[in-house]
Amino acid sequence: MITVDPASPASPVEQIRSQLAAQIRAGRLAADTRLPPVRQLAADLRVAPGSVAKAYKDLEAAGLLRTARAAGTRVNPGQVTTRSLLDAAEELAHTAHREGLSLAEAQGLLAQAWAEAESSPDTARHH
Amino acid sequence: MGSAFGLVAIGAVTLLAIALWAVLRRALGGTRPADQIGADGVPSGASGRKAVQRAFRAEARAALVALLVGVGVAGLLIGVGAGWSRLYGLPYALAGSVGAVAGLVAYSLLPRPSWPVEGNGSIVAELSPRGPTSFARQWVFVLPAAAACALVVGILLAGLFSATDENGLHRVFQRRSLSGWSTEGGRVVDVQYGLSSSGPFPGWYYGVPVLLATVVLVAAVYWALFLAARAARPASTELFAADTALRTLRTRFIMAASSAALAFQIAGLAAISGTVLRASHLDPVPTADPDAVPGTVPVEPGHTLALALVLLALVLAVVAVVLLVKSITLVGELWAAGRATRERLDLARAR
Numbered sequence: 343m344i345t346v347d348p349a350s351p352a353s354p355v356e357q358i359r360s361q362l363a364a365q366i367r368a369g370r371l372a373a374d375t376r377l378p379p380v381r382q383l384a385a386d387l388r389v390a391p392g393s394v395a396k397a398y399k400d401l402e403a404a405g406l407l408r409t410a411r412a413a414g415t416r417v418n419p420g421q422v423t424t425r426s427l428l429d430a431a432e433e434l435a436h437t438a439h440r441e442g443l444s445l446a447e448a449q450g451l452l453a454q455a456w457a458e459a460e461s462s463p464d465t466a467r468h469h
Numbered sequence: 470m471g472s473a474f475g476l477v478a479i480g481a482v483t484l485l486a487i488a489l490w491a492v493l494r495r496a497l498g499g500t501r502p503a504d505q506i507g508a509d510g511v512p513s514g515a516s517g518r519k520a521v522q523r524a525f526r527a528e529a530r531a532a533l534v535a536l537l538v539g540v541g542v543a544g545l546l547i548g549v550g551a552g553w554s555r556l557y558g559l560p561y562a563l564a565g566s567v568g569a570v571a572g573l574v575a576y577s578l579l580p581r582p583s584w585p586v587e588g589n590g591s592i593v594a595e596l597s598p599r600g601p602t603s604f605a606r607q608w609v610f611v612l613p614a615a616a617a618c619a620l621v622v623g624i625l626l627a628g629l630f631s632a633t634d635e636n637g638l639h640r641v642f643q644r645r646s647l648s649g650w651s652t653e654g655g656r657v658v659d660v661q662y663g664l665s666s667s668g669p670f671p672g673w674y675y676g677v678p679v680l681l682a683t684v685v686l687v688a689a690v691y692w693a694l695f696l697a698a699r700a701a702r703p704a705s706t707e708l709f710a711a712d713t714a715l716r717t718l719r720t721r722f723i724m725a726a727s728s729a730a731l732a733f734q735i736a737g738l739a740a741i742s743g744t745v746l747r748a749s750h751l752d753p754v755p756t757a758d759p760d761a762v763p764g765t766v767p768v769e770p771g772h773t774l775a776l777a778l779v780l781l782a783l784v785l786a787v788v789a790v791v792l793l794v795k796s797i798t799l800v801g802e803l804w805a806a807g808r809a810t811r812e813r814l815d816l817a818r819a820r
Contacts, residue, residue, distance in 0.1 A: 343706075344594050344596055345594075346592050376597075376598055382699055383594055385701040
């Protein structure tokens, strides 16, 4: 499933792109899974076909998808992230939900932790 | 006398088809898509129920119009065939497929209401592709496709074995046959053979237009199925079950109506070919008795093939009527599903 919220500040392209990328990285969309054609997904989400095409193109550029004329758009293999990272993301979501935080607030916390991790010498070594 | 026999035969085939349909329905059982809506597909909100009711009613109307257009066009062609003898029955051969194409075009072009989108609410979509074959079991598509392929092969074979009539039209079957003999001293001598023609036979004169009409019918079926699958899903998951039931009924209607036309067309061609081949593969046996009526002997394998074709025609005629009855019941099912939603809506309002 994929959701587009017309009231969201994020553009439909960004919403489609981010949700598809998250589902591929979480392994919910398995390798070689065929995605719906651009026109079908655009009609279902009530967005312009160009928006879905742009989201697919961005994901292709990021190496998450591939498109062939006959085979359609499919998920590339080897894109699932590590189990520990998935567990950590689930843990963050559950804890934030339990403590009554909204998605935006949880994302804000993650962004803060991200900035700190980037500036710490320990993380820099891993990079 | 002949027309009375024809009417009795049509009545018998129809009764047999209805009985067969009732038995098959009882034997196969299963949940009908309309029942599925009753079980878990009716949305809790009044606007959702109204949308479901509107969608099913529009679908039932479109299916009814398609049936009327299809049967009307087929009837018109049969009328043209009866009134215009210079066409040598070509409109009869085309009635099934041209009627089905007209019905499918009307069915696909009739407007349907789109699913509502709540104000600023989120819109949900599935990530699985939908195609023309997504809403029915594979055999629903495979059997008619195989029948269409068999029809094409049959037409090509009949075309190759056909001969021209006195107007140069490829519409007769020609073979060597016994034309006469003499007797001398109580023995048969001087047996003569000649060429005899029987018709109408589905040669190139009928075959090429039927071939083109079949290709157009297959394209029209694919287009109608494609439109049924690709129409936008509802914006909320609450309406997905009703939408799936609607698309399933739509796919079944398209396949039942088009398969009925195809079966009707193949049955007609098989009946005509069988009758002509049977008559052509009975040779008189020369006899020395000048007063005796000569008996006949079947020429094999043509005679057996002819009987098999006549039998196939009878079976396919029953199948065609079963499928036509099925498509009529689907219109009723669509209408019933819309009415059931309406009753639940009234019940909810009364509370």
